[in-house]
Amino acid sequence: MTGNRSRRRDRVPGARLSFGRVVVATMVSVLLLGAGNATAARAPWERVEVIQELLNGAEPQRDAIQLDLPAVTQDGSSVAVTVDIESPMTQDDHVERLYLFALGNPSPELLEVRFTPLSGRAGISTRIRLDSSQTVVALARTSDGDWLADVRDVRVTVSGCLSRDDTYASEDLMQTRVRVPPNFERGESAEVRTLIQHPMETGLRTDASDRPIPENIVRSFEAHLDGAPVVTARLHRAIAANPFLLFHVAPERSGELSLSWEEDTGDKAQVTAAVRVD
Amino acid sequence: MKLSKSISRRESLKWIGVAGLSAAFGAYVRPAWAGSANGRVVVVGGGFGGATAAKYLKRLAPSLDVTLIEPQTRYITCPFTNLYLGGVRAFETLWHDYTELREVYGVRVVHQLAEDVDADRRVVKLADGEVLTWDRLILSPGIDLRWDALEGYDESASERAPHAWKPGAQSRLLRQQLEAMEDGGTFILVAPDNPYRCPPGPYERVSMVAHYCKTHKPRSKILLLDSKDAFSKQDLFTEGWKANYGDMIEWVGRSQDGRVLRVDADRLEVETEFGTVHKADVLNVVPPQKAGIIADRAGVSDASGWAPIKARTFESRQVPGVYVIGDATEAAPMPKSGFLANVQAKMTVQAVMADLAGQPAPEPSWANTCYSLITPEWGITVAGVYEVYDDVLREVPGSGGVSPLDASAVFRRQEADFARGWYAGIAQDVWGTRSSS
């Protein structure tokens, strides 16, 4: 993934302008024109339109949220990211939503996650695509309506040591893997790891004969415990191929965890796993 | 990505030609002002980076007072330990010493461990209590293993499940285990995520293990559990494995549940991210790594565990007057290779001398070639050239390349010969070792 933003935009054929691409176009102009207006005192990332709209004038706090990713990465096609937010995760006081943005990507949206008290811990890990060196932003909103933010700069170097095969074994498509701890302590959160085989086609690539390969992604993920939502997530095209998502669940009693993924074609994958509380 | 890949394949031929022809290890110009570089330079670590630095400092500016600190009297290279494991090279051919540095170049070689660095007072303290002062310090301590990174894998576990990523007793242990393995046994190598020492190293290692098994234990199986979804020279390794070893080697990438999170060295078992347990007869765990511990003591490493450096000189970004080279650096996109540690040393020597002489540092440029052997007669190569651009390191656009796929046996053999030639050449350049193989 090389090349700068505007060149990438020019390559997109005008005939098939999808919603995502319109967003890209507006995004870029906002980035360029945003400087020097009334919000000039704010950090550049706060002036990005999608973030401005979410914050709607609110001042995010910076201490209770931690965004972790490497400061330098050799492989922008799969960069490990972890976000952890301090919160009691009770009905009255919990983190409701988490947003991840990569400001230098053709479209900045990476992921939105909704948590519930059943998550027990507002933390996730995933892997993302970074087009170039840039700023990654994690933004979260609590049930009180407070905003939390953390920001990291990442340098992406292109390494001649990494050659990557783009072809994808279709028989594996939408195959899932899940790891649930063998047992839980009542009300204590523990990690659940999930992965689904999928190329997460960005819509920005062309095939061998230079025809654009249409966007094709897994767009959502949901986890329910006996019918009650634990986390739900909206995935965007810059989530790395074979989307990985680690989240937490804090069950009060034994039950069944049901996980489902949906592709943008409407195709679904679903698995269930037993949750045992001692 | 497809596009750039096919370009790099076409470019590659050209590059390999250059790399093969340039035995120009010693061809570094002595700047006119070298004589006015005076002062005391201490170098920590007598490996590829440090020994080169000490030698070239004295070679270019004999009036400098140069001390090399290295605990071992005999240095064993990582390069070609895989060949030793595969039974195609005697261990002693990987041994080098410091006679030339001491006797020909007048480097003071102190066989001690550097225990601490006080950059404010400009001193380094040795394990025996000696305190050395310096005007400039060069650190090339290589790597240390992160014993806290993989559950169950600590130093005592490595006595049952060796890493053999720092050569010596560990290399011998792994070789003994391989020799003791029964025909039909399973050899498992656990490979780490980036960055780590020698990106193609794990893949060359399983190639050499397969080479040994093919003749001695043909029913054996080799499983490579990887924390990555892509690796250096992947297509070339995959092609070479198939052609030479059929299905003996199986690679499992991260998305196929190859990422190991837990090691049970007593039972020779590993457990992956999604809970699959694999049982080995010989278990080779290459754990995550960081800069050698002295980098922490000197304050040059950061939260990543590696030492960030100024691109032009490799002076620490955190501690002025201290230069860091080799594997310990955070120098992406450069891979952590002996080839590059040697070139970095030569560039940094020039920067240090210039600094001492009050001259601007010359414009640096770095080249790298990583050879890997799939069989003793089947070599593959990745090469790259690096430069400073906008104050950061980058690969010169269009410079990188790998060997072509579908090449002839003659071509592969030629590259295997280049690899052996490179080893002989660099051993001579760094330690003055007359080659034997």
Ligand SMILES: Cc1cc2nc3c(=O)[nH]c(=O)nc-3n(C[C@H](O)[C@H](O)[C@H](O)COP(=O)(O)OP(=O)(O)OC[C@H]3O[C@@H](n4cnc5c(N)ncnc54)[C@H](O)[C@@H]3O)c2cc1C
């Ligand atoms: C299996 C394998 C195969 C490889 N094959 C190749 C290859 O084919 N080609 C290639 O280019 N590279 C190869 N490499 C990589 C190469 O070995 C390293 O990149 C190279 O050794 C780095 O040099 P260095 O000077 O940074 O560290 P090292 O060569 O490790 O030297 C560090 C030295 O510092 C000393 N030291 C550490 N701490 C202290 C201290 N506190 N005080 C005093 N001394 C200290 C150590 O004893 C050591 O001698 C391979 C690596 C492995 C593991």
